[in-house]
Amino acid sequence: MPSLLESCRDEFGTDDLYKVLGVNKKAKEGEVKKGYHKVSLKVHPDRVSPEEKETATQKFQTLGKVYFILADKERRAVYDETGEVDDEDDAIPQDRDWTAYWRLLFRKVTMEDIKDFEKKYKGSKEELEDLKTAYLEFKGNMEDILSNVMCSTEDDEPRFSGIIRDWIKKKEVPDFPKFSKETKKSKDNRKRKAAQEAAEAEELKEELGLHSNGSLQALIHARQQSREQQMTGFMDDLEKKYAQPKKTKSAGTAKGKKKGKK
Incomplete structure:
Protein backbone atom coordinates (compact mmCIF):
# COMPACT_ATOMS: atom_id res chain seq x y z
CA MET A 1 0.00 0.00 0.00
CA PRO A 2 1.47 3.39 -0.96
CA SER A 3 2.21 5.89 1.77
CA LEU A 4 0.02 8.95 2.16
CA LEU A 5 2.63 11.22 0.61
CA GLU A 6 2.98 8.85 -2.34
CA SER A 7 -0.78 8.86 -2.78
CA CYS A 8 -0.78 12.66 -2.73
CA ARG A 9 1.87 12.75 -5.44
CA ASP A 10 -0.01 10.25 -7.60
CA GLU A 11 -3.47 11.75 -7.16
CA PHE A 12 -2.86 15.47 -6.62
CA GLY A 13 0.57 15.99 -8.22
CA THR A 14 2.22 17.11 -4.98
CA ASP A 15 3.36 15.61 -1.70
CA ASP A 16 2.86 18.93 0.11
CA LEU A 17 -0.24 18.43 2.26
CA TYR A 18 -0.97 22.14 2.28
CA LYS A 19 -0.92 22.32 -1.51
CA VAL A 20 -3.32 19.38 -1.67
CA LEU A 21 -5.83 21.52 0.25
CA GLY A 22 -4.90 24.67 -1.67
CA VAL A 23 -3.76 26.58 1.42
CA ASN A 24 -0.44 27.88 2.69
CA LYS A 25 1.55 26.61 5.66
CA LYS A 26 0.41 29.50 7.86
CA ALA A 27 -3.28 28.80 7.21
CA LYS A 28 -5.47 28.96 10.28
CA GLU A 29 -7.75 26.12 11.35
CA GLY A 30 -10.76 27.62 9.59
CA GLU A 31 -8.81 28.13 6.37
CA VAL A 32 -7.60 24.52 6.44
CA LYS A 33 -11.16 23.31 6.86
CA LYS A 34 -12.42 25.58 4.09
CA GLY A 35 -9.67 24.31 1.79
CA TYR A 36 -10.62 20.71 2.54
CA HIS A 37 -14.27 21.45 1.89
CA LYS A 38 -13.57 23.17 -1.41
CA VAL A 39 -11.37 20.38 -2.78
CA SER A 40 -13.65 17.64 -1.44
CA LEU A 41 -16.58 19.05 -3.36
CA LYS A 42 -14.60 18.64 -6.58
CA VAL A 43 -13.59 15.03 -5.94
CA HIS A 44 -16.57 13.76 -3.94
CA PRO A 45 -17.63 10.41 -5.47
CA ASP A 46 -21.24 11.55 -5.66
CA ARG A 47 -20.31 14.53 -7.84
CA VAL A 48 -18.51 12.78 -10.69
CA SER A 49 -19.50 10.52 -13.56
CA PRO A 50 -19.69 6.73 -13.02
CA GLU A 51 -16.45 6.33 -15.01
CA GLU A 52 -14.60 8.63 -12.61
CA LYS A 53 -16.12 7.25 -9.40
CA GLU A 54 -13.32 4.81 -8.51
CA THR A 55 -10.60 7.41 -9.03
CA ALA A 56 -12.62 10.03 -7.17
CA THR A 57 -13.15 7.66 -4.24
CA GLN A 58 -9.40 7.12 -3.90
CA LYS A 59 -8.72 10.85 -4.05
CA PHE A 60 -11.51 11.53 -1.58
CA GLN A 61 -10.02 9.04 0.89
CA THR A 62 -6.55 10.51 0.49
CA LEU A 63 -7.95 14.00 0.95
CA GLY A 64 -9.67 12.92 4.16
CA LYS A 65 -6.41 11.62 5.59
CA VAL A 66 -4.64 14.86 4.66
CA TYR A 67 -7.25 16.89 6.48
CA PHE A 68 -7.20 14.46 9.41
CA ILE A 69 -3.49 15.28 9.91
CA LEU A 70 -3.60 19.03 9.32
CA ALA A 71 -6.70 19.44 11.51
CA ASP A 72 -4.86 17.91 14.47
CA LYS A 73 -2.51 20.42 16.09
CA GLU A 74 0.04 17.86 17.26
CA ARG A 75 0.18 15.89 14.01
CA ARG A 76 0.35 19.12 12.05
CA ALA A 77 3.25 20.30 14.21
CA VAL A 78 5.14 17.05 13.56
CA TYR A 79 4.54 17.35 9.82
CA ASP A 80 5.60 21.01 9.78
CA GLU A 81 8.83 20.17 11.60
CA THR A 82 9.82 16.99 9.77
CA GLY A 83 7.91 17.06 6.48
CA GLU A 84 6.97 13.47 7.22
CA VAL A 85 3.78 11.54 7.87
CA ASP A 86 3.51 8.56 10.19
CA ASP A 87 1.69 6.05 7.97
CA GLU A 88 1.60 3.48 10.77
CA ASP A 89 0.01 5.80 13.29
CA ASP A 90 -2.77 3.65 14.72
CA ALA A 91 -4.88 6.74 15.38
CA ILE A 92 -5.14 7.49 11.63
CA PRO A 93 -8.01 5.27 10.44
CA GLN A 94 -7.21 3.37 7.25
CA ASP A 95 -10.65 1.92 6.57
CA ARG A 96 -12.76 4.81 7.81
CA ASP A 97 -15.95 5.74 6.00
CA TRP A 98 -14.63 9.07 4.79
CA THR A 99 -18.02 10.09 3.42
CA ALA A 100 -19.50 9.72 6.91
CA TYR A 101 -16.53 11.65 8.32
CA TRP A 102 -17.15 14.41 5.77
CA ARG A 103 -20.80 14.56 6.75
CA LEU A 104 -19.84 14.91 10.41
CA LEU A 105 -17.98 18.06 9.47
CA PHE A 106 -20.43 19.53 6.96
CA ARG A 107 -24.16 19.22 7.39
CA LYS A 108 -26.38 18.60 4.37
CA VAL A 109 -27.94 21.58 2.62
CA THR A 110 -31.76 21.47 2.78
CA MET A 111 -34.46 23.13 0.68
CA GLU A 112 -35.04 25.53 3.56
CA ASP A 113 -31.37 26.53 3.36
CA ILE A 114 -31.70 27.17 -0.36
CA LYS A 115 -34.80 29.33 0.08
CA ASP A 116 -33.18 31.21 2.95
CA PHE A 117 -30.05 31.78 0.88
CA GLU A 118 -32.06 33.05 -2.08
CA LYS A 119 -34.02 35.43 0.13
CA LYS A 120 -30.83 36.95 1.54
CA TYR A 121 -28.90 36.89 -1.74
CA LYS A 122 -31.37 38.69 -3.99
CA GLY A 123 -30.81 42.43 -3.79
CA SER A 124 -27.64 42.02 -1.75
CA LYS A 125 -24.24 43.57 -2.35
CA GLU A 126 -23.00 40.10 -3.29
CA GLU A 127 -25.63 39.74 -6.01
CA LEU A 128 -24.72 43.17 -7.41
CA GLU A 129 -21.06 42.18 -7.56
CA ASP A 130 -21.95 38.92 -9.30
CA LEU A 131 -24.20 40.76 -11.75
CA LYS A 132 -21.48 43.24 -12.64
CA THR A 133 -18.93 40.45 -13.08
CA ALA A 134 -21.32 38.52 -15.34
CA TYR A 135 -22.18 41.64 -17.38
CA LEU A 136 -18.51 42.37 -18.03
CA GLU A 137 -17.53 38.75 -18.65
CA PHE A 138 -20.32 38.08 -21.14
CA LYS A 139 -20.25 41.57 -22.64
CA GLY A 140 -23.89 42.26 -21.95
CA ASN A 141 -25.36 38.97 -23.15
CA ASP A 175 -22.30 50.01 -22.94
CA PHE A 176 -22.09 46.67 -24.73
CA PRO A 177 -24.20 46.40 -27.93
CA LYS A 178 -25.34 42.90 -26.90
CA PHE A 179 -27.14 44.58 -24.02
CA SER A 180 -28.29 47.97 -25.29
CA LYS A 181 -29.02 46.86 -28.86
CA GLU A 182 -30.46 43.42 -28.25
CA THR A 183 -33.18 42.63 -30.79
CA LYS A 184 -36.78 41.88 -29.92
CA LYS A 185 -36.36 38.49 -31.59
CA SER A 186 -33.53 37.60 -29.23
CA LYS A 187 -35.58 38.62 -26.19
CA ASP A 188 -38.59 36.66 -27.40
CA ASN A 189 -36.45 33.57 -27.97
CA ARG A 190 -35.10 33.80 -24.42
CA LYS A 191 -38.61 34.12 -22.98
CA ARG A 192 -39.78 31.17 -25.06
CA LYS A 193 -36.86 29.07 -23.85
CA ALA A 194 -37.54 30.01 -20.22
CA ALA A 195 -41.20 29.05 -20.58
CA GLN A 196 -40.21 25.70 -22.08
CA GLU A 197 -37.76 25.02 -19.25
CA ALA A 198 -40.41 25.91 -16.67
CA ALA A 199 -42.83 23.47 -18.34
CA GLU A 200 -40.17 20.75 -18.31
CA ALA A 201 -39.56 21.42 -14.62
CA GLU A 202 -43.29 21.09 -13.96
CA GLU A 203 -43.34 17.72 -15.77
CA LEU A 204 -40.29 16.57 -13.82
CA LYS A 205 -41.97 17.63 -10.59
CA GLU A 206 -44.93 15.40 -11.39
CA GLU A 207 -42.68 12.48 -12.33
CA LEU A 208 -40.75 12.75 -9.07
CA GLY A 209 -43.83 13.36 -6.96
CA LEU A 210 -42.62 16.74 -5.73
CA HIS A 211 -45.44 18.99 -4.60
CA SER A 212 -43.81 21.83 -2.67
CA ASN A 213 -43.27 25.20 -4.31
CA GLY A 214 -39.71 25.15 -3.05
CA SER A 215 -39.00 21.90 -4.87
CA LEU A 216 -40.51 23.21 -8.10
CA GLN A 217 -38.56 26.43 -7.78
CA ALA A 218 -35.33 24.48 -7.35
CA LEU A 219 -36.10 22.43 -10.44
CA ILE A 220 -36.76 25.55 -12.48
CA HIS A 221 -33.43 26.97 -11.34
CA ALA A 222 -31.75 23.72 -12.25
CA ARG A 223 -33.30 23.82 -15.73
CA GLN A 224 -32.54 27.45 -16.34
CA GLN A 225 -29.00 27.04 -15.06
CA SER A 226 -28.76 23.82 -17.02
CA ARG A 227 -25.02 23.59 -17.28
CA GLU A 228 -23.91 21.01 -14.73
CA GLN A 229 -20.83 23.01 -13.83
CA GLN A 230 -22.93 26.10 -13.05
CA MET A 231 -25.35 24.18 -10.85
CA THR A 232 -22.47 22.51 -9.03
CA GLY A 233 -20.98 25.95 -8.40
CA PHE A 234 -24.32 27.13 -7.04
CA MET A 235 -24.50 24.18 -4.64
CA ASP A 236 -20.85 24.67 -3.67
CA ASP A 237 -21.59 28.22 -2.60
CA LEU A 238 -24.54 27.01 -0.56
CA GLU A 239 -22.41 24.31 1.06
CA LYS A 240 -19.78 26.90 2.01
CA LYS A 241 -22.38 29.23 3.51
CA TYR A 242 -24.34 26.61 5.44
CA ALA A 243 -21.77 23.96 6.33
CA GLN A 244 -21.60 23.85 10.10
CA PRO A 245 -18.61 22.29 11.86
CA LYS A 246 -19.18 19.69 14.51
CA LYS A 247 -16.61 19.34 17.25
CA THR A 248 -14.62 16.11 17.12
CA LYS A 249 -12.29 14.76 19.74
CA SER A 250 -8.58 14.91 19.10
CA ALA A 251 -7.25 11.60 17.82
CA GLY A 252 -4.19 11.75 20.09
CA THR A 253 -0.53 12.26 19.45
CA ALA A 254 1.49 10.98 16.52
CA LYS A 255 3.67 7.96 17.19
CA GLY A 256 7.24 7.59 16.07
CA LYS A 257 6.90 4.66 13.68
CA LYS A 258 7.64 4.13 10.03
CA LYS A 259 7.26 7.37 8.10
CA GLY A 260 6.61 8.35 4.51
CA LYS A 261 9.05 11.00 3.37
CA LYS A 262 8.52 13.90 1.05
Whole structure:
Protein backbone atom coordinates (compact mmCIF):
# COMPACT_ATOMS: atom_id res chain seq x y z
CA MET A 1 0.00 0.00 0.00
CA PRO A 2 1.47 3.39 -0.96
CA SER A 3 2.21 5.89 1.77
CA LEU A 4 0.02 8.95 2.16
CA LEU A 5 2.63 11.22 0.61
CA GLU A 6 2.98 8.85 -2.34
CA SER A 7 -0.78 8.86 -2.78
CA CYS A 8 -0.78 12.66 -2.73
CA ARG A 9 1.87 12.75 -5.44
CA ASP A 10 -0.01 10.25 -7.60
CA GLU A 11 -3.47 11.75 -7.16
CA PHE A 12 -2.86 15.47 -6.62
CA GLY A 13 0.57 15.99 -8.22
CA THR A 14 2.22 17.11 -4.98
CA ASP A 15 3.36 15.61 -1.70
CA ASP A 16 2.86 18.93 0.11
CA LEU A 17 -0.24 18.43 2.26
CA TYR A 18 -0.97 22.14 2.28
CA LYS A 19 -0.92 22.32 -1.51
CA VAL A 20 -3.32 19.38 -1.67
CA LEU A 21 -5.83 21.52 0.25
CA GLY A 22 -4.90 24.67 -1.67
CA VAL A 23 -3.76 26.58 1.42
CA ASN A 24 -0.44 27.88 2.69
CA LYS A 25 1.55 26.61 5.66
CA LYS A 26 0.41 29.50 7.86
CA ALA A 27 -3.28 28.80 7.21
CA LYS A 28 -5.47 28.96 10.28
CA GLU A 29 -7.75 26.12 11.35
CA GLY A 30 -10.76 27.62 9.59
CA GLU A 31 -8.81 28.13 6.37
CA VAL A 32 -7.60 24.52 6.44
CA LYS A 33 -11.16 23.31 6.86
CA LYS A 34 -12.42 25.58 4.09
CA GLY A 35 -9.67 24.31 1.79
CA TYR A 36 -10.62 20.71 2.54
CA HIS A 37 -14.27 21.45 1.89
CA LYS A 38 -13.57 23.17 -1.41
CA VAL A 39 -11.37 20.38 -2.78
CA SER A 40 -13.65 17.64 -1.44
CA LEU A 41 -16.58 19.05 -3.36
CA LYS A 42 -14.60 18.64 -6.58
CA VAL A 43 -13.59 15.03 -5.94
CA HIS A 44 -16.57 13.76 -3.94
CA PRO A 45 -17.63 10.41 -5.47
CA ASP A 46 -21.24 11.55 -5.66
CA ARG A 47 -20.31 14.53 -7.84
CA VAL A 48 -18.51 12.78 -10.69
CA SER A 49 -19.50 10.52 -13.56
CA PRO A 50 -19.69 6.73 -13.02
CA GLU A 51 -16.45 6.33 -15.01
CA GLU A 52 -14.60 8.63 -12.61
CA LYS A 53 -16.12 7.25 -9.40
CA GLU A 54 -13.32 4.81 -8.51
CA THR A 55 -10.60 7.41 -9.03
CA ALA A 56 -12.62 10.03 -7.17
CA THR A 57 -13.15 7.66 -4.24
CA GLN A 58 -9.40 7.12 -3.90
CA LYS A 59 -8.72 10.85 -4.05
CA PHE A 60 -11.51 11.53 -1.58
CA GLN A 61 -10.02 9.04 0.89
CA THR A 62 -6.55 10.51 0.49
CA LEU A 63 -7.95 14.00 0.95
CA GLY A 64 -9.67 12.92 4.16
CA LYS A 65 -6.41 11.62 5.59
CA VAL A 66 -4.64 14.86 4.66
CA TYR A 67 -7.25 16.89 6.48
CA PHE A 68 -7.20 14.46 9.41
CA ILE A 69 -3.49 15.28 9.91
CA LEU A 70 -3.60 19.03 9.32
CA ALA A 71 -6.70 19.44 11.51
CA ASP A 72 -4.86 17.91 14.47
CA LYS A 73 -2.51 20.42 16.09
CA GLU A 74 0.04 17.86 17.26
CA ARG A 75 0.18 15.89 14.01
CA ARG A 76 0.35 19.12 12.05
CA ALA A 77 3.25 20.30 14.21
CA VAL A 78 5.14 17.05 13.56
CA TYR A 79 4.54 17.35 9.82
CA ASP A 80 5.60 21.01 9.78
CA GLU A 81 8.83 20.17 11.60
CA THR A 82 9.82 16.99 9.77
CA GLY A 83 7.91 17.06 6.48
CA GLU A 84 6.97 13.47 7.22
CA VAL A 85 3.78 11.54 7.87
CA ASP A 86 3.51 8.56 10.19
CA ASP A 87 1.69 6.05 7.97
CA GLU A 88 1.60 3.48 10.77
CA ASP A 89 0.01 5.80 13.29
CA ASP A 90 -2.77 3.65 14.72
CA ALA A 91 -4.88 6.74 15.38
CA ILE A 92 -5.14 7.49 11.63
CA PRO A 93 -8.01 5.27 10.44
CA GLN A 94 -7.21 3.37 7.25
CA ASP A 95 -10.65 1.92 6.57
CA ARG A 96 -12.76 4.81 7.81
CA ASP A 97 -15.95 5.74 6.00
CA TRP A 98 -14.63 9.07 4.79
CA THR A 99 -18.02 10.09 3.42
CA ALA A 100 -19.50 9.72 6.91
CA TYR A 101 -16.53 11.65 8.32
CA TRP A 102 -17.15 14.41 5.77
CA ARG A 103 -20.80 14.56 6.75
CA LEU A 104 -19.84 14.91 10.41
CA LEU A 105 -17.98 18.06 9.47
CA PHE A 106 -20.43 19.53 6.96
CA ARG A 107 -24.16 19.22 7.39
CA LYS A 108 -26.38 18.60 4.37
CA VAL A 109 -27.94 21.58 2.62
CA THR A 110 -31.76 21.47 2.78
CA MET A 111 -34.46 23.13 0.68
CA GLU A 112 -35.04 25.53 3.56
CA ASP A 113 -31.37 26.53 3.36
CA ILE A 114 -31.70 27.17 -0.36
CA LYS A 115 -34.80 29.33 0.08
CA ASP A 116 -33.18 31.21 2.95
CA PHE A 117 -30.05 31.78 0.88
CA GLU A 118 -32.06 33.05 -2.08
CA LYS A 119 -34.02 35.43 0.13
CA LYS A 120 -30.83 36.95 1.54
CA TYR A 121 -28.90 36.89 -1.74
CA LYS A 122 -31.37 38.69 -3.99
CA GLY A 123 -30.81 42.43 -3.79
CA SER A 124 -27.64 42.02 -1.75
CA LYS A 125 -24.24 43.57 -2.35
CA GLU A 126 -23.00 40.10 -3.29
CA GLU A 127 -25.63 39.74 -6.01
CA LEU A 128 -24.72 43.17 -7.41
CA GLU A 129 -21.06 42.18 -7.56
CA ASP A 130 -21.95 38.92 -9.30
CA LEU A 131 -24.20 40.76 -11.75
CA LYS A 132 -21.48 43.24 -12.64
CA THR A 133 -18.93 40.45 -13.08
CA ALA A 134 -21.32 38.52 -15.34
CA TYR A 135 -22.18 41.64 -17.38
CA LEU A 136 -18.51 42.37 -18.03
CA GLU A 137 -17.53 38.75 -18.65
CA PHE A 138 -20.32 38.08 -21.14
CA LYS A 139 -20.25 41.57 -22.64
CA GLY A 140 -23.89 42.26 -21.95
CA ASN A 141 -25.36 38.97 -23.15
CA MET A 142 -28.45 38.74 -20.94
CA GLU A 143 -29.01 35.02 -21.50
CA ASP A 144 -25.52 34.24 -20.20
CA ILE A 145 -25.95 36.72 -17.37
CA LEU A 146 -29.14 35.02 -16.19
CA SER A 147 -27.44 31.63 -16.46
CA ASN A 148 -24.50 32.66 -14.30
CA VAL A 149 -25.93 34.89 -11.58
CA MET A 150 -27.08 32.59 -8.80
CA CYS A 151 -30.81 32.16 -8.20
CA SER A 152 -31.73 34.30 -11.20
CA THR A 153 -34.65 33.56 -13.52
CA GLU A 154 -36.30 35.33 -16.44
CA ASP A 155 -38.30 37.33 -13.90
CA ASP A 156 -35.08 39.02 -12.77
CA GLU A 157 -34.30 40.45 -16.22
CA PRO A 158 -36.20 43.77 -15.82
CA ARG A 159 -34.53 44.35 -12.45
CA PHE A 160 -31.09 43.47 -13.80
CA SER A 161 -31.57 45.64 -16.90
CA GLY A 162 -32.49 48.65 -14.77
CA ILE A 163 -29.42 48.20 -12.58
CA ILE A 164 -27.12 47.80 -15.60
CA ARG A 165 -28.56 50.85 -17.37
CA ASP A 166 -27.87 52.89 -14.22
CA TRP A 167 -24.26 51.63 -14.19
CA ILE A 168 -23.87 52.58 -17.85
CA LYS A 169 -25.28 56.05 -17.19
CA LYS A 170 -22.78 56.50 -14.36
CA LYS A 171 -20.01 55.10 -16.60
CA GLU A 172 -19.28 52.30 -14.14
CA VAL A 173 -19.46 49.74 -16.95
CA PRO A 174 -19.19 49.99 -20.75
CA ASP A 175 -22.30 50.01 -22.94
CA PHE A 176 -22.09 46.67 -24.73
CA PRO A 177 -24.20 46.40 -27.93
CA LYS A 178 -25.34 42.90 -26.90
CA PHE A 179 -27.14 44.58 -24.02
CA SER A 180 -28.29 47.97 -25.29
CA LYS A 181 -29.02 46.86 -28.86
CA GLU A 182 -30.46 43.42 -28.25
CA THR A 183 -33.18 42.63 -30.79
CA LYS A 184 -36.78 41.88 -29.92
CA LYS A 185 -36.36 38.49 -31.59
CA SER A 186 -33.53 37.60 -29.23
CA LYS A 187 -35.58 38.62 -26.19
CA ASP A 188 -38.59 36.66 -27.40
CA ASN A 189 -36.45 33.57 -27.97
CA ARG A 190 -35.10 33.80 -24.42
CA LYS A 191 -38.61 34.12 -22.98
CA ARG A 192 -39.78 31.17 -25.06
CA LYS A 193 -36.86 29.07 -23.85
CA ALA A 194 -37.54 30.01 -20.22
CA ALA A 195 -41.20 29.05 -20.58
CA GLN A 196 -40.21 25.70 -22.08
CA GLU A 197 -37.76 25.02 -19.25
CA ALA A 198 -40.41 25.91 -16.67
CA ALA A 199 -42.83 23.47 -18.34
CA GLU A 200 -40.17 20.75 -18.31
CA ALA A 201 -39.56 21.42 -14.62
CA GLU A 202 -43.29 21.09 -13.96
CA GLU A 203 -43.34 17.72 -15.77
CA LEU A 204 -40.29 16.57 -13.82
CA LYS A 205 -41.97 17.63 -10.59
CA GLU A 206 -44.93 15.40 -11.39
CA GLU A 207 -42.68 12.48 -12.33
CA LEU A 208 -40.75 12.75 -9.07
CA GLY A 209 -43.83 13.36 -6.96
CA LEU A 210 -42.62 16.74 -5.73
CA HIS A 211 -45.44 18.99 -4.60
CA SER A 212 -43.81 21.83 -2.67
CA ASN A 213 -43.27 25.20 -4.31
CA GLY A 214 -39.71 25.15 -3.05
CA SER A 215 -39.00 21.90 -4.87
CA LEU A 216 -40.51 23.21 -8.10
CA GLN A 217 -38.56 26.43 -7.78
CA ALA A 218 -35.33 24.48 -7.35
CA LEU A 219 -36.10 22.43 -10.44
CA ILE A 220 -36.76 25.55 -12.48
CA HIS A 221 -33.43 26.97 -11.34
CA ALA A 222 -31.75 23.72 -12.25
CA ARG A 223 -33.30 23.82 -15.73
CA GLN A 224 -32.54 27.45 -16.34
CA GLN A 225 -29.00 27.04 -15.06
CA SER A 226 -28.76 23.82 -17.02
CA ARG A 227 -25.02 23.59 -17.28
CA GLU A 228 -23.91 21.01 -14.73
CA GLN A 229 -20.83 23.01 -13.83
CA GLN A 230 -22.93 26.10 -13.05
CA MET A 231 -25.35 24.18 -10.85
CA THR A 232 -22.47 22.51 -9.03
CA GLY A 233 -20.98 25.95 -8.40
CA PHE A 234 -24.32 27.13 -7.04
CA MET A 235 -24.50 24.18 -4.64
CA ASP A 236 -20.85 24.67 -3.67
CA ASP A 237 -21.59 28.22 -2.60
CA LEU A 238 -24.54 27.01 -0.56
CA GLU A 239 -22.41 24.31 1.06
CA LYS A 240 -19.78 26.90 2.01
CA LYS A 241 -22.38 29.23 3.51
CA TYR A 242 -24.34 26.61 5.44
CA ALA A 243 -21.77 23.96 6.33
CA GLN A 244 -21.60 23.85 10.10
CA PRO A 245 -18.61 22.29 11.86
CA LYS A 246 -19.18 19.69 14.51
CA LYS A 247 -16.61 19.34 17.25
CA THR A 248 -14.62 16.11 17.12
CA LYS A 249 -12.29 14.76 19.74
CA SER A 250 -8.58 14.91 19.10
CA ALA A 251 -7.25 11.60 17.82
CA GLY A 252 -4.19 11.75 20.09
CA THR A 253 -0.53 12.26 19.45
CA ALA A 254 1.49 10.98 16.52
CA LYS A 255 3.67 7.96 17.19
CA GLY A 256 7.24 7.59 16.07
CA LYS A 257 6.90 4.66 13.68
CA LYS A 258 7.64 4.13 10.03
CA LYS A 259 7.26 7.37 8.10
CA GLY A 260 6.61 8.35 4.51
CA LYS A 261 9.05 11.00 3.37
CA LYS A 262 8.52 13.90 1.05
